[in-house]
Amino acid sequence: QVQLVQSGGEVKKPGASVKVSCAASGYSFTKYGFNWVRQAPGQGLEWMGWVGSGNGNTDYAQSLQDRVTVTTDTSTRTAYMELRNLTTADTAMYYCARTNSFGGSNRPWYSDSWGQGTLVIVSS
Amino acid sequence: DIRLTQSPSSLSASVGDRVTITCRTSQTVSSFLNWYQQIPGKAPKLLIFGASALQSGVPSRFTGSGSGTYFTLTISSLQPEDFATYYCHQSYNSPDTFGQGTKLEIK
Numbered sequence: 001q002v003q004l005v006q007s008g009g010e011v012k013k014p015g016a017s018v019k020v021s022c023a024a025s026g027y028s029f030t031k032y033g034f035n036w037v038r039q040a041p042g043q044g045l046e047w048m049g050w051v052g053s054g055n056g057n058t059d060y061a062q063s064l065q066d067r068v069t070v071t072t073d074t075s076t077r078t079a080y081m082e083l084r085n086l087t088t089a090d091t092a093m094y095y096c097a098r099t100n101s102f103g104g105s106n107r108p109w110y111s112d113s114w115g116q117g118t119l120v121i122v123s124s
Numbered sequence: 125d126i127r128l129t130q131s132p133s134s135l136s137a138s139v140g141d142r143v144t145i146t147c148r149t150s151q152t153v154s155s156f157l158n159w160y161q162q163i164p165g166k167a168p169k170l171l172i173f174g175a176s177a178l179q180s181g182v183p184s185r186f187t188g189s190g191s192g193t194y195f196t197l198t199i200s201s202l203q204p205e206d207f208a209t210y211y212c213h214q215s216y217n218s219p220d221t222f223g224q225g226t227k228l229e230i231k
Binding site for chain 1: 128153160168216218219220
């Protein structure tokens with residue numbers, strides 16, 4: 001079965017960077033992409049960006065474009081999200097989610113499997 | 125960006141009730157509208173994709189409908205495990221956007 005396992009929680013200081021991993025199993029890795037979505041405490045879902053596992057194409061939320069990078073490593077079947085220059089406003093649960101396109105390899109898509117989440121706390 | 129507005133933002137209902145949540149989009153998304161359920165402390169779970177397609181393993185009491193800019197999620201007979209927060213989502217245009225969520229609580 002499809003499984004996405006994320007790396008453990010992190011505590012970072014303002015100005016630092018964090019890199020979250022998402023290890024995939026149970027399906028053909030390069031046929032699907034990954035969304036990264038975050039959720040601040042008590043808040044809704046915020047899309048951060050997408051990466052295509054087969055072609056490495058990316059798409060980012062404009063508000064985060066200068067600070068976030070999403071990548072995949074097909075040899076280890078792992079997706080990564082790196083967020084730089086952290087502030088306290090980046091404290092959130094971070095989720096990876098497999099994207100299944102309605103046709104082709106790009107949008108529109110839906111996220112049919114999600115990782116368990118990685119809590120990132122930014123505090124001085 | 126396409127804005128998604130859900131209503132209501134919160135809803136109290138009883139086991140066995142029929143409830144409907146709406147999602148309006150600021151521009152057409154054709155039929156490319158998805159619904160997720162999130163139980164507190166858990167990751168979101170896909171319920172409906174493409175406005176009306178039921179994700180494998182999701183009970184048939186969940187139905188989705190709509191197209192263009194108006195969509196609904198209906199739960200025909202609420203079960204105790206359905207009390208959660210529900211989000212609509214579009215990926216028709218970049219960036220992906222989510223509704224603000226509808227919290228379904230036990231009356």
